[in-house]
Every structure is written in C-alpha cells, then in structure tokens.
Amino acid sequence: MRTFVIGDIHGCYDELITLTKNINLKDEDLLISLGDLVDRGNKSKEVYEYFKNRPNSVVLMGNHERKHLNGTLSYAQEIVKIQFGERYAEFIDWLKNLNYYYETEDAIIIHAFFEHDKKLEEQKDEVLSGTTSGDRYLEKKYPENTYWNEFYKGEKxxxxxxHVVGDYPKILNNTYGIDTGSCHGNYLTAIELPSFQIHQVKAQKNYWTEEQKKWQIPVLKNKNWNAMTFTEIDKQLAKLAYIKEEEIVGFLNGLQEWKDQLQDSLRDMKEMIDHITRSIIEKNPDTFPLEVEKYLFKGFMYKSRTNRLEVKDLEKHIDTPQKVLDMQMELKNAQ
Structure with missing residues (x-):
C-alpha cells in the first residue's frame, strides 16, 4: 500500500482524476486530502463525491470546509451551495466528521498552520484549519512578516x-507546503510517502476567474433578500455598485426599486393602522383593549389611539422585506 497526500483541490475534479491516473492510484492506496476540497473550481460536488465514495481516503478540515460548516458563506461558498442544491445538507453532515490532522509513520498532515512549540494534540482547531481567527492568533505569536514553518524544528x-506557495512545493525546515494553486490555473500537487516524491498536474485553466463571472447572477438571485434588513440590503447594493455588466446592473436596479417600494409602503401602512384604530374607537371606545387583542399589530394601534404613531415606529420594527409583506397581509385581512 502506498500513501499520497494531495494539496488544496478546490473543486478541480478533472485535475484530481488526471493526477490519480498518473500515479496509478489503486484501491488499496491511501489518499489523504489536507482540506479545501471545494470552492473556486468548477466541480466541487464531483470532488466531494469522489472522496466520499472512495475506499482508503482521508479528508481533513480546511478553512473552506469550516466556512460551510459554520454557515459563514462568502461568494465561493454561495456558489457551491447552489451547485449542491438539495444535497447541500448531506454535504454539511459529512463535513461534521472531518478531522483536523492526520499522522502517519512518515509525516504529520494538516491543512494550514502549526504552532512550533506545541505538541500535535495541543494544537488549536482554528490554527490547524487556517481560519481567520487562527491566523490572527498566530499574528500575535510570531514576528511580523514571518510564517510558522520558519520556527519549526521538529524531527517529523x-x-x-x-496558502499558495508557487508552482512547486515549498520545502523549509522539514515542512512541505503543497498548495500550488490549481484553481488559479497553476498546479495540483501530491506527495507520495514515504519517499516524498512530488507528483503534479497542470490545471487546464484559471477556474476561479471563470467561476466568479459565471455565477454572479445565480448567487444574487439565490440570496435571501426577504430576510435581510433594509440596512443590510443597502450595504450589499453599495458593495456591488462597482459592477458594470448590464445584466447584473439591471438586477441590482430592480432590487433597489423593489426595496424602495416596500419602504415607501410603510406610510400607507401607518394610515391603514390609524384608520382601523379610529374605527374601533368610534364603535367601541370602552372595549378598545379587548378589541385590539386579535391584531398582531396591536402595539402600533395603542400608539395610534393617542396620535403618537409615526412612520419611524414602523421603520424600526418592520425592517425587512418579509416583515413588510407579512404586515401588508395582516392589514389586508383586518379590513
């Protein structure tokens, strides 16, 4: 049985298959992925399925897997969520079982960082997987513009x-950096153990540049705009204001118009609440508290009763598109 450790694949399925063919990978061989299976490349789901179904495979937790697992999705993760569709929940469950390191007789395998003065079992998960918090933690520990492997003196x-180290693995102080940027059009790298022989495949193209352009509209349409606050929507629109592509500009302009219409409707809602409140007072002034109990917006009605209801009161509490739509339905049913 042979052992191969493969670098950040990032959805580059075709390169993965080519590499396994080049090394003549057999079922009895151990294949270890040091994490970041998905995101940025064009076939993240296929890479996931390959490792899920292949015998004698180990996958470690990378920072990209952690983002999916924790629900902190940036653009690359939002793309993958769409690609997985109904199987995304299955993928998340699978991630829960990933380990943060793997040790063989010949090497320690991790995704990202390692504190040189701590034992393997003492390492923090966020350090091993390379999360933002792990990165910040190490920034306080090591001198500026240095990397953890500069201080490593371990025998193993x-x-x-x-981190992409270039076209070829970075070998320093008995450490081997093998993220050679396959998703950016560079190389997918594997190390064979115990010989530490390097195997590489050149990526067919810069997948990430292509994927970013391809998925902009689907990702925008897939966002849960209804659940965002209007302030959050404004921030998203400001963040995307630099985009000049006609289709995307059209979508964003439509989103802006939709948001403005919903916010403008709050004035009409106030008038409707005032009208319903006045009607109750005119008909049953003595039983007002009892009459308003059936309305979900009774808090606004109490303010309206004393002429204290203002549009800003609605803006404070009805601060998402979904809340506006729900209130519109409530008011319609109340008439």
Whole structure:
C-alpha cells in the first residue's frame, strides 16, 4: 500500500482524476486530502463525491470546509451551495466528521498552520484549519512578516496547504507546503510517502476567474433578500455598485426599486393602522383593549389611539422585506 497526500483541490475534479491516473492510484492506496476540497473550481460536488465514495481516503478540515460548516458563506461558498442544491445538507453532515490532522509513520498532515512549540494534540482547531481567527492568533505569536514553518524544528515532517506557495512545493525546515494553486490555473500537487516524491498536474485553466463571472447572477438571485434588513440590503447594493455588466446592473436596479417600494409602503401602512384604530374607537371606545387583542399589530394601534404613531415606529420594527409583506397581509385581512 502506498500513501499520497494531495494539496488544496478546490473543486478541480478533472485535475484530481488526471493526477490519480498518473500515479496509478489503486484501491488499496491511501489518499489523504489536507482540506479545501471545494470552492473556486468548477466541480466541487464531483470532488466531494469522489472522496466520499472512495475506499482508503482521508479528508481533513480546511478553512473552506469550516466556512460551510459554520454557515459563514462568502461568494465561493454561495456558489457551491447552489451547485449542491438539495444535497447541500448531506454535504454539511459529512463535513461534521472531518478531522483536523492526520499522522502517519512518515509525516504529520494538516491543512494550514502549526504552532512550533506545541505538541500535535495541543494544537488549536482554528490554527490547524487556517481560519481567520487562527491566523490572527498566530499574528500575535510570531514576528511580523514571518510564517510558522520558519520556527519549526521538529524531527517529523509536516505537510500542509492553505496558502499558495508557487508552482512547486515549498520545502523549509522539514515542512512541505503543497498548495500550488490549481484553481488559479497553476498546479495540483501530491506527495507520495514515504519517499516524498512530488507528483503534479497542470490545471487546464484559471477556474476561479471563470467561476466568479459565471455565477454572479445565480448567487444574487439565490440570496435571501426577504430576510435581510433594509440596512443590510443597502450595504450589499453599495458593495456591488462597482459592477458594470448590464445584466447584473439591471438586477441590482430592480432590487433597489423593489426595496424602495416596500419602504415607501410603510406610510400607507401607518394610515391603514390609524384608520382601523379610529374605527374601533368610534364603535367601541370602552372595549378598545379587548378589541385590539386579535391584531398582531396591536402595539402600533395603542400608539395610534393617542396620535403618537409615526412612520419611524414602523421603520424600526418592520425592517425587512418579509416583515413588510407579512404586515401588508395582516392589514389586508383586518379590513
């Protein structure tokens, strides 16, 4: 049985298959992914399925897997969520079982960082997986413009990924950095153990540049705009204001118009609440508290009763598109 440790794949399925063919990978061989299976490449789901179904495979937790698991989705993760569709929940469940390191007789395998003065079992998960918090933690520990492997003096080699080191693995102080940027059009790299022989495949193209353009509209349409606050929507629109592509500009302009219409409707809602409140007072002034109990917006009605209801009161509490739509339905049913 042979052992191969493969660097950050990032959805580059075709390169993965080519590499396994080049090394003549057999079922009895152990294949270890040091994390970041998905995101940025064009076939993240296929990479996931390959490792899920392949015998003698180990996958470590990378920072991109952590983002999916924790629900902190940026653009790359939002793309993958759409690609997985109904199987995304299955993917998340699978991620829960990933380990943060793997050790063989020949090497320690991690995704990202390693504190040189701590034992393997003492390492923090956020350090091993290369999260933002792990990165900030190490910034306080090590001198500026230095990297953890500059201080490593251990006898056992460490194989890691996470940061693109160039076209060829970075070998320093018995550490091997093997993220060679396959999703950016560079190389997918594997190390064979115990010989530490390097195997590489050139990526067919810069997948991430292509994927970013391809998925802009689907990702925008897939966002849960209804659940965002109007302030959050404004921030998203401001963040995307630099985009000049006609189709995307059209979508964003439509989103802006929709948001403005919903916010403008709050004035009409106030008038409707005032009208319903006055009607109750005119008909049953003595039983007003009892009459308003059936309305979900009774808090606004109490303010309206004493002429204290203002549009800003509605703006404070009805601060998402969904809340506006729900209130519109409530008012319609109340008439």
């Amino acid at each position: 080699p460490i194989i890691y990924g996470h």
